[in-house]
Amino acid sequence: MPHDHPEHHHEGMSPSGHPYRADDDTALSYWQAMEIAVRELLIEKGETSAEAVQRQIDAMDSRSPANGAAVIARAWADPAFKARLLDNAGDASREMGFDIGPMHLIAVENTPAVHNVIVCTLCSCYPRNLLGLPPDWYKSRAYRSRTVREPRAVLSEFGLDLPDDVTLRVHDSTADMRYIVLPAQPPGTDGWPEDRLAALVTRDSMIGTGLPKAPA
Amino acid sequence: MGGQDAGPVPQAGHDFALWEKRVDALMILGSQAGHFTVDGLRRALEDMGEDAFETMTYYERWIAAINQNLIEAGVYSIEELGRKMEEVQARATTYGEAAGG
Structure with a gap:
């Protein structure tokens, strides 16, 4: 699964040359469940939105x-x-x-x-x-x-x-x-x-x- | 930690997983909303004890610290968190499915 992107030449490595960390298809950990729970509670309570979370991720991804x-x-x-x-x-x-x-x-x-x-x-x-x-x-x-x-x-x-x-x-x-x-x-x-x-x-x-x- | 003995600096890196980026985003959004300060996160991290630095990954410690601060700020209760985590864990066995994509 993590290795099937055709643009990656080194198996298990990202384009930037780093190994992939456990991907989204691995077993749900306690702390990952907490992340989902915290995020959903904040959204339900109107403290943030899914869009705002994604915007933050996009902004950080764009910094290099x-x-x-x-x-x-x-x-x-x-x-x-x-x-x-x-x-x-x-x-x-x-x-x-x-x-x-x-x-x-x-x-x-x-x-x-x-x-x-x-x-x-x-x-x-x-x-x-x-x-x-x-x-x-x-x-x-x-x-x-x-x-x-x-x-x-x-x-x-x-x-x-x-x-x-x-x-x-x-x-x-x-x-x-x-x-x-x-x-x-x-x-x-x-x-x-x-x-x-x-x-x-x-x-x-x-x-x-x-x-x-x-x-x- | 500064000044202590430690082994060689590990040079391997990794690309951040989606859940880690989301933790980072929640840190910034919670901080911007005024629910906690970086010092509040820091205190929660220090309270975890040295063991946490050996057994938990970086973003595992962070989500724990963010959660601790949000409960203290009264954004939600520990009971609400418990119920929500049970619900999330009952949804699926992988992060991608439990998070709904």
């Missing part, structure tokens, strides 16, 4: 790291925008038409001397309005526990070995305060148009567990 990449690319291309982004990342992102919600969004800039990485030790706070839902590892016990304790070892697991003379700053997010990393612009890309720059910006480079792609 491409939104964040567009913001980063503009900051690289436009020094005035970069200044506004570092001053107030929420307002600067709203300028580009992104819905940031009521939370504070702070952009932290990577430089040759400083590398930033974000984590949420409490839970899973993440700049979801710009990047979409967080990857599973961001929510894992291992990432949340160790990133504040031995960040260099964690980054090393992501294939990012920082020189010892680079200062590493770890930012612990909260529900009201989210961070996004402004990676350093790759050398050799000065004057590039924003769409070409955006293609170099990876999700992990905006979390700080990776670097932008090198120009091809």
